[in-house]
Amino acid sequence: MKLKDLGVIGAVIGIVIMMVIPLPTGLLDFLIVINLSIALTILLVAMNTKEPLQFAIFPSLLLLTTLFRLSLNVSSTRAILSTGEAGNVIHTFGTFVIGGNAVVGIIVFLILVIIQFIVITKGSERVAEVAARFTLDAMPGKQIAIDADLNAGLINEKEARARRQKIEGEADFYGAMDGASKFVKGDAIAGIIIVIINIVAGFIIGVAMRGESASEAMTTYTILSVGDGLVSQIPALLISTATGLVVTRAASDGNLSDDLMKQLFAYPKMLYIVAGVMAMLGLFTPIGVISTWPVAGLIAFGGFRMQRNMKLETIREFEEAEENKQEEVRSPESVISLIHVDPIEFEFGYALIPLADVNQGGDLLDRVIMIRRQFAMEMGLIVPVIRIRDNIQLRPNEYVIKIKGNEVARGELLLDHYLAMSPGYDDESIVGIPTKEPAFGLPALWVADNMREQAEFAGYTVVDPPSVVATHLTEVLRRHASELLGRQETKQLIDSLRENYPALVDELVPNQMAVGEIQKVLVNLLREKISIRDLVTIMETLADTVLYTKDPDILTEYVRQSLARQITNQYKGPGGPVQVITLSPNVEKLIVENIQSSDQGTYLALDPRVSQQIYQRLAEQVQQLTVMGHSPILLTSPNIRMHMRKLIERVLPDVAVLSFNELDASVDVQSGGVVNL
Incomplete structure (x- = not known):
C-alpha cells in the first residue's frame, strides 16, 4: 500500500479512537484548528469547481468530516465534565467571541443551529433529492441523444463512452449526495443535544462533586459548553454551505466567482437604476443620505467601470480576431486547411435552403441521419459525415452531390411542386413541367399541389422534393460505396x-x-x-x-x-423463378480462351470487335427483360464471372453478373435470354 493510503486509514482509525481515549487539551486545540481548516478548504474547493463531478468525493468526505467533528465533541465533552477545562480554543470562543455572556452565547449558538438545520441543510437535502430523481429520469433520454450523435458522426466511440460515464457518474453522485446530506442534518441535532448535556451535567458535577456555587457552576460550564458548540457548529456551517453550493452548481465554463461577475453583473446599466433607487431612498426617507449616498455612489461607479471594461473587452476581442485572421493568412501552414477534402458533400442553391433549415420545416438533416443508419444496416458500411451547405454558384433550384470533391450527381428541385413518375403510359389530363427522376433517369413531371391527387388517381407515383433528394442521395451512395x-x-x-x-x-x-x-x-x-x-x-x-x-x-x-444465400435473397423476386440471361457455350469458350495470366493476375484480352458484339447482344437481352419488368441478371460459369463483370461494367453498370455457385440451390432459375454471336 502507498503511504497516502496508510495515512487515510490511520486518520479514520484515529477518529474512532478519539471517541474512547481522553486527549490532552493541547492536542485537542490542535485538532479543533485542523477541523476549522478542513471546513474552510472544502468550502473554497466547492466555490471553485465548474461542475459537481469535479468534486465527486464530496459525499464520502462529508461523512468523514462529520465523524471527525463528532469525535471532537466527545473529546471536548469529556474534558469539560472531567476537568472543567477544554483548551484555549474552546475557552476563547466562550469568552472572547461571545463576550463571556452565557445568555448571548446560547442565543448565538441557537441561531447558528437554526440557520444550518432549517435553511442550509434542509434546502441542500431537498435539492440533492430532486436532482437525484431528475438525473435518473433523464438518463434514458441522454443515452438516446448520445447514440444519435454517434450515429450521425458528430462524436466518435471514445467520446460517446466518456459521455455515458459522465451520465452514470452524475446519477451516482446525486444519489450519494441525497444520503450524505442526512449526515449534516443529524450533526446539527447532535450539536444541540451535546450542548444541553454539557450544561446540565456540568452544573450537577460542579455543584455536587466540586462544591462550587450554583451561579459559578452555571457560568463556567455554560460558557465552556457554548464555546464547544460554536467551535463545532462554525465548521459544520461552512461544510453545510459547501454542500449547498455543490448540489446547486450547474455545469459552466468558470467557477463561482467567474459566473457571479459574468451573470450577476452582466448588465451595468441596471446598476445605475439601483444606485438611483438608493439615492432616492436616502433623500426622501428618514434613513438619510449619509447611509445611502455612499452606497449609491459606489454602485454607480461600479456600473461605470464595468460598462467601460465591457467596451474595451469587445474592442480587444475584435482586434485579436483580426490579428489572428491576418496571422493565419500570413502563416505558411494556413493552406493546410484548404487541402482537406470532405468524403461526401451535398451543395444546393439558395432556393433550396428551406430543405435544410429546421426553422422553415426542413428535415433534410434528419433524413441524412436515417440514410446513414439504413446504409449501415443494408451494406455494412459506415457512411462518413455528409457535409451539407449552400452554394451561390449553383442555380437557385439546383443541387450537386460530390464524392471526395468531385461531382458525381446533379439534380433540380421545385419545392412548391411534387414529382410525378409515369406508370408506363401518359395521361394527357396530368399537366406539369417535364423532367427526369434524378436517381434512375425515369421520365417524370413536376406537378403543382392542386394536381397531386389527380396524378395519384391516374396511377402516377407522386413524391415530395425531400423524398426525391433522399432517394437520389441513397442511390448515389450505393453506386459509389466502394470509394468510401x-x-x-x-x-x-x-x-x-x-x-x-x-x-x-x-x-x-x-x-x-x-x-x-x-x-x-x-x-x-x-x-x-x-x-x-x-x-x-x-x-x-x-x-x-x-x-x-x-x-x-x-x-x-x-x-x-x-455469401450465396445473401446474394440470392438480394436478387430473387417476391415469387416465381429468377429470370436470368446466360451466355451461349461458344461465347463462354471464347472468353475462356482469351483469359491471359501475368505477374499481377489474370485478365481478359478480347478482340475489341468481339467485345462490341457482346455488348450489343447483351444490351438487347437486357432491354427485353427490363420491358418484362425483371431486373437484368447475367448468369455465367464461376471461372469467367469476374472477367465478364470487368468487361461490361463500364457499358452496362446496372447489370448484375452472378455465377452458378452464387445462387442457392433452392431457387428456381429460368432463362430469359441467351447471348450468342
Missing part, C-alpha cells in the same frame, strides 16, 4: 469485429493478410453492391482461402460463393 471504404475505415470495421471475434481477427490480421488486402476484397464486393455486413463470414472465408492465393479478385470470388 479506405484502409482507415476498414481498420475500424476490423477493430469492431475483434471485440466479439478476437480469435478470427488475430489469426488473419496481420499474420496472413494486411488491412489493405482485406480492403481490396471489401471494395470489390461493394463495387457490385454486395453488402459487407456479414463480416464474420467474409473473414472466415478469407482465413480459409488466403493459404492458396492472395489475388484479391480470386479471393473475392471465394467470398461471393460463401
Whole structure:
C-alpha cells in the first residue's frame, strides 16, 4: 500500500479512537484548528469547481468530516465534565467571541443551529433529492441523444463512452449526495443535544462533586459548553454551505466567482437604476443620505467601470480576431486547411435552403441521419459525415452531390411542386413541367399541389422534393460505396469485429493478410453492391482461402460463393423463378480462351470487335427483360464471372453478373435470354 493510503486509514482509525481515549487539551486545540481548516478548504474547493463531478468525493468526505467533528465533541465533552477545562480554543470562543455572556452565547449558538438545520441543510437535502430523481429520469433520454450523435458522426466511440460515464457518474453522485446530506442534518441535532448535556451535567458535577456555587457552576460550564458548540457548529456551517453550493452548481465554463461577475453583473446599466433607487431612498426617507449616498455612489461607479471594461473587452476581442485572421493568412501552414477534402458533400442553391433549415420545416438533416443508419444496416458500411451547405454558384433550384470533391450527381428541385413518375403510359389530363427522376433517369413531371391527387388517381407515383433528394442521395451512395471504404475505415470495421471475434481477427490480421488486402476484397464486393455486413463470414472465408492465393479478385470470388444465400435473397423476386440471361457455350469458350495470366493476375484480352458484339447482344437481352419488368441478371460459369463483370461494367453498370455457385440451390432459375454471336 502507498503511504497516502496508510495515512487515510490511520486518520479514520484515529477518529474512532478519539471517541474512547481522553486527549490532552493541547492536542485537542490542535485538532479543533485542523477541523476549522478542513471546513474552510472544502468550502473554497466547492466555490471553485465548474461542475459537481469535479468534486465527486464530496459525499464520502462529508461523512468523514462529520465523524471527525463528532469525535471532537466527545473529546471536548469529556474534558469539560472531567476537568472543567477544554483548551484555549474552546475557552476563547466562550469568552472572547461571545463576550463571556452565557445568555448571548446560547442565543448565538441557537441561531447558528437554526440557520444550518432549517435553511442550509434542509434546502441542500431537498435539492440533492430532486436532482437525484431528475438525473435518473433523464438518463434514458441522454443515452438516446448520445447514440444519435454517434450515429450521425458528430462524436466518435471514445467520446460517446466518456459521455455515458459522465451520465452514470452524475446519477451516482446525486444519489450519494441525497444520503450524505442526512449526515449534516443529524450533526446539527447532535450539536444541540451535546450542548444541553454539557450544561446540565456540568452544573450537577460542579455543584455536587466540586462544591462550587450554583451561579459559578452555571457560568463556567455554560460558557465552556457554548464555546464547544460554536467551535463545532462554525465548521459544520461552512461544510453545510459547501454542500449547498455543490448540489446547486450547474455545469459552466468558470467557477463561482467567474459566473457571479459574468451573470450577476452582466448588465451595468441596471446598476445605475439601483444606485438611483438608493439615492432616492436616502433623500426622501428618514434613513438619510449619509447611509445611502455612499452606497449609491459606489454602485454607480461600479456600473461605470464595468460598462467601460465591457467596451474595451469587445474592442480587444475584435482586434485579436483580426490579428489572428491576418496571422493565419500570413502563416505558411494556413493552406493546410484548404487541402482537406470532405468524403461526401451535398451543395444546393439558395432556393433550396428551406430543405435544410429546421426553422422553415426542413428535415433534410434528419433524413441524412436515417440514410446513414439504413446504409449501415443494408451494406455494412459506415457512411462518413455528409457535409451539407449552400452554394451561390449553383442555380437557385439546383443541387450537386460530390464524392471526395468531385461531382458525381446533379439534380433540380421545385419545392412548391411534387414529382410525378409515369406508370408506363401518359395521361394527357396530368399537366406539369417535364423532367427526369434524378436517381434512375425515369421520365417524370413536376406537378403543382392542386394536381397531386389527380396524378395519384391516374396511377402516377407522386413524391415530395425531400423524398426525391433522399432517394437520389441513397442511390448515389450505393453506386459509389466502394470509394468510401479506405484502409482507415476498414481498420475500424476490423477493430469492431475483434471485440466479439478476437480469435478470427488475430489469426488473419496481420499474420496472413494486411488491412489493405482485406480492403481490396471489401471494395470489390461493394463495387457490385454486395453488402459487407456479414463480416464474420467474409473473414472466415478469407482465413480459409488466403493459404492458396492472395489475388484479391480470386479471393473475392471465394467470398461471393460463401455469401450465396445473401446474394440470392438480394436478387430473387417476391415469387416465381429468377429470370436470368446466360451466355451461349461458344461465347463462354471464347472468353475462356482469351483469359491471359501475368505477374499481377489474370485478365481478359478480347478482340475489341468481339467485345462490341457482346455488348450489343447483351444490351438487347437486357432491354427485353427490363420491358418484362425483371431486373437484368447475367448468369455465367464461376471461372469467367469476374472477367465478364470487368468487361461490361463500364457499358452496362446496372447489370448484375452472378455465377452458378452464387445462387442457392433452392431457387428456381429460368432463362430469359441467351447471348450468342
